[in-house]
Amino acid sequence: MEHPVREWIRPEIQALSAYHVPDPGDWIKLDAMENPYHWPEPLQQEWLESVRKVEINRYPDPAARDLTTQLRQIMDVPEGHGVVLGNGSDELIQMLLLAVAEPGRTVMAPEPSFVMYSMISRFVGMDFIGIPLDQEFELDLEAMVVAIERQQPAVIFLAYPNNPTGNLFDRAAIEKIIQIAPGFVVVDEAYHVFAEESFMGQLPRHENLLVMRTVSKMGLAGLRLGLMAGERRCVDEINKVRLPYNINVLTQHAATFILQHAEVLNEQAASLRQSREELLEQLQGIPGVVKVYPSRANFILFRIAPGSAGALFEGLKMRGVLIKNMDPAGGALTDCLRVTVGSPEENRQFIEALLTATASVL
Numbered sequence: 001m002e003h004p005v006r007e008w009i010r011p012e013i014q015a016l017s018a019y020h021v022p023d024p025g026d027w028i029k030l031d032a033m034e035n036p037y038h039w040p041e042p043l044q045q046e047w048l049e050s051v052r053k054v055e056i057n058r059y060p061d062p063a064a065r066d067l068t069t070q071l072r073q074i075m076d077v078p079e080g081h082g083v084v085l086g087n088g089s090d091e092l093i094q095m096l097l098l099a100v101a102e103p104g105r106t107v108m109a110p111e112p113s114f115v116m117y118s119m120i121s122r123f124v125g126m127d128f129i130g131i132p133l134d135q136e137f138e139l140d141l142e143a144m145v146v147a148i149e150r151q152q153p154a155v156i157f158l159a160y161p162n163n164p165t166g167n168l169f170d171r172a173a174i175e176k177i178i179q180i181a182p183g184f185v186v187v188d189e190a191y192h193v194f195a196e197e198s199f200m201g202q203l204p205r206h207e208n209l210l211v212m213r214t215v216s217k218m219g220l221a222g223l224r225l226g227l228m229a230g231e232r233r234c235v236d237e238i239n240k241v242r243l244p245y246n247i248n249v250l251t252q253h254a255a256t257f258i259l260q261h262a263e264v265l266n267e268q269a270a271s272l273r274q275s276r277e278e279l280l281e282q283l284q285g286i287p288g289v290v291k292v293y294p295s296r297a298n299f300i301l302f303r304i305a306p307g308s309a310g311a312l313f314e315g316l317k318m319r320g321v322l323i324k325n326m327d328p329a330g331g332a333l334t335d336c337l338r339v340t341v342g343s344p345e346e347n348r349q350f351i352e353a354l355l356t357a358t359a360s361v362l
């Protein structure tokens, strides 16, 4: 008998490598765009006290009504528009693609961009088409227009700002893509608190536009909570493939609690935006750093001397600092590393480790 994997697991799944997440360990962890800050002690106490009331023996409110109301307000969802919540925005990507998947249909996104767009496309049996960004990681509008007309993609994903490059694509180019796209255009605003630019206000103008947000990069990555907003009928359909209790009681409770104190998260974001500018400047002064890409997110992509990414990445790890080596992705990301903006102390330690690592590697 054939091994069950060979006989039954779809070939395109067998061909994938599992999404690799390194063990947390004792690193200064600057690889995953996490917020380094926790809440002030009195707020933590208040939260712990409030958790007593959570009825963990009951199923959660399937529509997460209180939380949805609060998120609509905080995220400026225009009146009359639909909202669906996901277990992180990853699950929202999956819901949308499950709702549109059909053999022969395609998903499109610029490349490099967030890897989940192509991975989830494959999970649901759709073809993924990546359109290369230009030299400065800006949208190649001409190539996008041609590809959209030829391929008629069911969904186009645009991360705004883009991960892993950190830049905000040109607004007019995005507008044009939304106008000519035959299917949905998802503007993924995972880094909204750092970019402070949005397409949320454009929703009333475009039926095919969906705007995605997450609380992960706001400092709540452990909760797994994302939101997709769009024209009501479209969102109602996407909502049909959602599993009934996808937002658990603890997530609903914790998010509702902390969003009542949104100023705490806002202050943290402001401080990270400030640290990002400092880190950008410091990186520019380091020998062996060839180029630092401007960023509107909470991470910075930088290019180093050709062929040294692997050694530098390992050198940083040896010194206790974990960042992300983008070089294995190849293409435009060859020789690139990505660092998440941490606390001032973490950033200081990263710069110090980078200085010694570059001195020994280069």
Ligand SMILES: *Cc1c(COP(=O)(O)O)cnc(C)c1O
Pocket: 033, 087, 088, 089, 090, 091, 114, 159, 162, 163, 188, 190, 213, 214, 215, 216, 221, 224, 225, 226
């Ligand atoms: C981090 C990230 C997400 C993932 O968000 P979750 O809500 O944690 O699933 C989505 N999109 C982009 C572009 C990201 O960088």
